[in-house]
Amino acid sequence: xxxxxxxxxxxxxxxxxxxxxxxxxxxxxxxxxxxxxxxxxxxxxxxxxxxxxxxxxxxxxxxxxxxxxxxxxxxxxxxxxxxxxxxxxxxxxxxxxxxxxxxxxxxxxxxxxxxxxxxxxxxxxxxxxxxxxxxxxxxxxxxxxxxxxxxxxxxxxx
Amino acid sequence: xxxxxxxxxxxxxxxxxxxxxxxxxxxxxxxxxxxxxxxxxxxxxxxxxxxxxxxxxxxxxxxxxxxxxxxxxxxxxxxxxxxxxxxxxxxxxxxxxxxxxxxxxxxxxxxxxxxxxxxxxxxxxxxxxxxxxxxxxxxxxxxxxxxxxxxxxxxxxx
DNA sequence: CTGGATCCGACATGATACTG
DNA sequence: CAGTATCATGTCGGATCCAG
Numbered sequence: 001x002x003x004x005x006x007x008x009x010x011x012x013x014x015x016x017x018x019x020x021x022x023x024x025x026x027x028x029x030x031x032x033x034x035x036x037x038x039x040x041x042x043x044x045x046x047x048x049x050x051x052x053x054x055x056x057x058x059x060x061x062x063x064x065x066x067x068x069x070x071x072x073x074x075x076x077x078x079x080x081x082x083x084x085x086x087x088x089x090x091x092x093x094x095x096x097x098x099x100x101x102x103x104x105x106x107x108x109x110x111x112x113x114x115x116x117x118x119x120x121x122x123x124x125x126x127x128x129x130x131x132x133x134x135x136x137x138x139x140x141x142x143x144x145x146x147x148x149x150x151x152x153x154x155x156x157x158x
Numbered sequence: 159x160x161x162x163x164x165x166x167x168x169x170x171x172x173x174x175x176x177x178x179x180x181x182x183x184x185x186x187x188x189x190x191x192x193x194x195x196x197x198x199x200x201x202x203x204x205x206x207x208x209x210x211x212x213x214x215x216x217x218x219x220x221x222x223x224x225x226x227x228x229x230x231x232x233x234x235x236x237x238x239x240x241x242x243x244x245x246x247x248x249x250x251x252x253x254x255x256x257x258x259x260x261x262x263x264x265x266x267x268x269x270x271x272x273x274x275x276x277x278x279x280x281x282x283x284x285x286x287x288x289x290x291x292x293x294x295x296x297x298x299x300x301x302x303x304x305x306x307x308x309x310x311x312x313x314x315x316x
Numbered sequence: 317c318t319g320g321a322t323c324c325g326a327c328a329t330g331a332t333a334c335t336g
Numbered sequence: 337c338a339g340t341a342t343c344a345t346g347t348c349g350g351a352t353c354c355a356g
Contacts, residue, residue, distance in 0.1 A: 038216070040237030045216075047290045047297050052210040070318055078197045081350050086319060096300025107317040108356080117296055124282075124289045131282045132205045138275055139205050142254025228338055239330050244339065265337045266336085 050095060051121065055080055055088040060118060060125050063098065067111045097121060208253060209279065213238055213246040218276060218283045221256065225269045255279060 039045070050056060058077050062068065068076070074085050089112060092098035097118035103109040114122060197203070208214060216235050220226065226234070232243050247270060250256035255276035261267040272280060 038220075038234050038236050043294050043298065044287070044290050047294055048215060048287065049212050051290065052212070052215055052286065054207050054210070057206060057210055082319075083351085084349060087349090094301055094304040095297045096304070097297075102318090106356095108319085110318060117293060117300070120293065121289060124285050127282050127285060128210065129202070129206065131279060132202050132209060135275060135278065136201050136205055139253045139255075140201065142275070143252055146252040146254075240339075241331085242329065245329090260338095264336095266339085268338060 047095070050091060051097075051125075053088070053091075055084055056092060057125055057128070059085075059088055059092060059112075060097065060114065060122055061129055063112060063114045063118070064122060064126075065114065065119065067101075067113045070110050070112070073112065092118070205253070208249060209255075209283075211246070211249075213242055214250060215283055215286070217243075217246055217250060217270075218255065218272065218280055219287055221270060221272045221276070222280060222284075223272065223277065225259075225271045228268050228270070231270065250276070 051060075055077070058080075059073065062073065062076055070085070070089075073089075074080060074082065077085070080088075089098060089100065093100050096115055099113050099115045099118075101111045101113070103111070209218075213235070216238075217231065220231065220234055228243070228247075231247075232238060232240065235243070238246075247256060247258065251258050254273055257271050257273045257276075259269045259271070261269070
């Protein structure tokens with residue numbers, strides 16, 4: 001119901017699909033700091049989902065004021081499929097975070113870079129990555145402790 | 159290609175089969191700033207996925223040094239199902255980001271709050287949310303422009 | 317080289333019913 | 337109230353083929 005439908009597939013229902021979105025109609029500018037993103041139809045929730053996406057995160061982090069070609073990105077991001085890279089880049093381009101430049105040469109050369117808007121996001125994303133790097137050991141320890149507790153509990157039940 | 163499997167971070171099973179061995183064995187501490195998270199077996203990637211998760215994001219943002227009960231969280235986060243709230247809270251608890259307190263009363267009263275570790279994450283998450291709030295209009299504009307371009311292109315083809 | 321399109325399986329997620 | 341268990345399904349995402 002609240003699924004943020006992808007825009008992949010280049011649907012020809014360009015005008016009709018936007019009708020079900022409550023983007024423009026809903027005003028999310030509320031003063032309550034604890035109410036800001038609680039409504040699923042709020043645009044902030046949608047953008048947050050896009051921006052915090054698994055692959056989007058990596059692409060943005062990788063495009064640190066650098067131009068990267070499609071294949072370069074694909075090579076750098078271990079595990080991403082061609083399809084997901086394409087889809088992710090399209091979404092980011094649509095959101096104005098990534099600029100796509102096609103060089104009319106043969107073989108085709110397409111380069112991706114962050115837009116100014118994307119550049120501002122980069123810092124935030126980077127902060128998230130930094131936090132993860134700095135605290136991964138603590139998280140791992142917490143996981144082990146939790147798993148140990150669960151295991152102990154289960155053996156106690158048996 | 160390489161290992162086609164996903165980042166196996168999101169498991170809602172017992173946790174006994176969690177990938178402990180790979181977590182500890184793989185060392186992600188590399189100096190290259192552009193290599194840090196490119197490998198899918200890197201623990202940073204897994205944690206990033208968890209932390210940047212749609213619901214996790216909201217829960218952490220909501221638990222800003224407050225104790226919230228299960229139902230309160232559920233009510234605040236519009237659109238979340240009971241199941242996903244439970245799963246999300248479990249994951250966060252396992253990762254040591256959220257503390258779960260059960261009050262042995264009737265009716266049961268369970269409260270959730272951020273751990274100190276979760277508190278440090280909170281700032282970063284908050285920054286992400288703030289960015290989204292501040293730039294949602296630009297993103298929306300970019301989307302409209304993109305959609306318009308696509309529409310124009312399609313009508314030109316026809 | 318850079319994708320677009322399609323097929324299809326797997327898994328995450330939602331809905332529902334049940335429990336303590 | 338706070339879950340757990342089960343089932344249904346939609347979406348994501350990978351593999352493959354094809355095109356410019």
